[in-house]
Every structure is written in C-alpha cells, then in structure tokens.
Amino acid sequence: MSSPPITSSVSVATLRYTSLAAAIFAFALVVWGGIVRINGAGMTCPDWPRCRGAWFPALNDPVVYEWTHRLGAPLLTLLIIATIVAAWRARRERPAAWRASWIAGALLVAQVIVGALTIKYANNPPSVAAHLGLGILTFVSLLMVWYAASQAQDAGATAAEAVPTSTAAMKSRLLWLSYARLSVSAAIATFAAIVAAGYMSASNDGLACTGFPLCNGWGPPVDASQQIHMGHRVLAYLAFVLILGVALGGARTADPRVRRLAWLALALSVLQVGLGVGTIASGLAPVLRSVHQANGALLFATLATLCYAAYVRFGRTASATTAASERARATAPAAQHP
Secondary structure: OOOOOHHHHHHHHHHHHHHHHHHHHHHHHHHHHHHHHHOOOOOOOOOOOOEOOEOOOOOOOOHHHHHHHHHHHHHHHHHHHHHHHHHHHOOOOOHHHHHHHHHHHHHHHHHHHHHHHHHHOOOOHHHHHHHHHHHHHHHHHHHHHHHHHHOOOOOOOOHHHHOOOHHHHHHHHHHHHHHHHHHHHHHHHHHHHHHHHHHHHHOOOOOOOOOOOOOOOOOOOOOHHHHHHHHHHHHHHHHHHHHHHHHHHHOOOOOHHHHHHHHHHHHHHHHHHHHHHHHHHOOOOHHHHHHHHHHHHHHHHHHHHHHHHHHHHHHHHHHHHHHHHHHHHHHHHHHHOO
C-alpha cells in the first residue's frame, strides 16, 4: 500500500491547525460576547460598524468590553477565510471538511449581519438570542471542520468487517440510525435551551424564578417574566433527559469514540445543571453566568460531534448491509446446487 503524497499530508495538517485555531477563537468570542452582555456593555458602542463615531474610540470602561468584542469579528473572518482555503486544498482527502467550511463561512456572514441588527435594535431579546445562537453555530461548524479533517478516511474497523450477516447488519444499521436520531434530538434541545437562555438574559428575567426545579413553589408561572424563565428551564430539563438517554445508549455501543463523547456530554450536562442552580442561588453572579454560557456552548459542541460520529457509523453499517446482502446472494446458488 503506497503512502499518501507529502503535499496531501501537508494540506490536511494545515487544515487541522487552521480550523482548530478558528474554532478556539470563535468559542472565545462567544464567551466574551456573554461577558459584554453580563457587564451591561452591549450598547456602549451605539453605532455600527464604528464605535461612538470612531474606529478607535477612547477605551474607557465599559467601552473596552464591546469594542474588543467587535475587534474579534475581523480576526475571526481572517481565520475562517484561511480555513476555507485550507479546506479547498484538502478537498479531495477531506470532502466533508470542505463542505463544513462553507457552512462556517455562511454562518459568519449571517452573524455579522445579525450583530449589526442587534445594535440597531438596542440589544432587544430576539436579536440577542439570534446573535448568541449564530455565534455558537459558527463555533461548532468550525469544530466540525477540524473533526472531519482529523478523521482518516479508513479510520477504525468498518461495519462490514464487524457485522458478517445480512440480518445482523440490518439490525446494527437500525440501532445506529435510532441512536443518531436520539443524539440529534438532544443537540437540538440543548441548542434551543441556550438560545432561550440568551432571550431570558436580554429580558432581565434571570431571577424571575428562584425556586428549583419549578419556579416559585409548585404553582404555574404567573407572569410573562416567569414564563420566559421557565421556558428556558423546560428546554434544559428536556435536554438533560435526552442526554441521559444518549449516554446510556452510548455505553452499549462498540465504538469507543462514541462512548467517550456520550459520557462527556452527560458530565457537561450535569455540570450545566449545577451551574444553573448556582447562578440563581448566587443572585446571578457574573462569573457563574459566564461559565454557565461557556459550558453550554461546549455541551452543544460535544453533542454535535457525537451526532457526526454516530452518522458516520450509521453510514458504515449501511455499507455493511449492502455487502452482507451481496454475499448472501452470491452464496445462495452454491447452496442450492451443491
């Protein structure tokens, strides 16, 4: 078996480095954006794209929070452009990474537009929630570029090798499809809970409910603020239940990568619940709020990676089903005519 060309190896390595750098920077930008909002600095630059009529305003506190957050946008743009170029050079070896890089680029454009609208509409809850959601999706899409670039084309044993018969292959295929769909459901619920949290924060409804697990006692929410707060909690509870199912299902799989991701998702989910309770108990301590948002982004990123890994395994079992069926058809005539 011949080794891959050196130029191909260099292209893939470059893609891994650039996409990882872009993903880390995008994550930092999401976290910093939360710090800007938590410190009430979101409207310290009331115009866009300049700040107080200048490209380089006087960096008085809290202007420095918002201006440095804006400064990160062009830097992230350069990193994403570098990632797209690197993905194009490695498109034959890593086609999935090439496709994901374009998604990251499109999300960045949408994020810049929504960021401008957020300023125009004075950080109203819908614009803040959309800005947060797009920021996290941009981070996760870049992480998917890195993950796809890091996976060898023939990594691991194929399902065709692991599942010898047509019946077993079909059963394995259905199990992986069900697990992948469960993972997607958990990821969607988690993302919805994060976006709802952004809306709740922008609405200043973080302390509308101080009880746990329900609002203030066992009665239903009585006003709009409590309904907004409990909307976030209901989504978070749903996400936790789904993640628990993902972890239990992942523990029974034969893929160690899926098992690790599933247990990591559960650990981050438990931590997220604890951070949420601690944030309320502390009266919305800024540090806990920031860590709560950062951990939520990491949780969603873990689930997105798990979805990718699960669907890759489903694809392999689909190939196994076809291969097993072909073997069965090939051996059938021999069995009928000894």
